[in-house]
Amino acid sequence: MRYLGNEYTGKGVTVAIIDSGIDVEDPRMEGCKIEGWSIQLGATGHALLASDFADQHGHGTEIAAAVRVVAPDANLLAIKIMGDKLRTSAELMAAGIETAHRHEASVVNLSLGTPNMGKALLLRDCCANAVEMGAVVLAAAHPKGERAYPADLPQTVGVAAHPDRPLDKYFFFHPKRFSRKEWGVLSDKFLTHGYAKSPEGTRGRYRGSGLATAYLSGVAACLCEVLGKRNATDLIKILRRSALVPVPEIGYS
16 A cells, blocks of 8 residues: 555554454465454353364455455454354454454454444443554444444444445545435445455455455555554544545445
């Protein structure tokens, strides 16, 4: 990623991918330092960690590949909270966020969320702890513009997708410029590219806000390389300053 006249690749920055794991044998992961865990909830509700983070579905690997498109030298921390059916819970998301910042991830990527408002406080507290530890949390917004957590929490960067935007551009919806009446819940979110690309450059099997979140996580990793040990609030401010502010004619629906 080009920033202030220089190229950055996310070198030395750890991006946590809370998803279905990562396939380390995937050719797109070649040369990448990957560590990880899988998390399950025990009978008492406690989080149980294991070292196997193999991807049974492929979604987490696609997210990792999208991050690497923008930040090819970032280190990846795979936190597996979903199996082959891509089902999880807010409790596992919270455990994943906590595991990520405890293992010193600078960027935490959640290409998923829950519409359950009753779980918002749980996720808010975990995201707030991550931010306090210096991590920035990026989460996918609801694909239809409805409420989703943790994307709609003030402690996170919520990301929505636009199919026609080029990969190197992203946009910020500011609540003072775009009213909720006009834009639903897109206010205070980022809008970026949402298509996976295969090695041949064609569109892959995944698209939408999950992929958009991954691309912006790559941008965040590159900015972390630039900023060093600055806090998450500073990083979010720079993301907003670097983004373009769209007009209604952009065509999002």
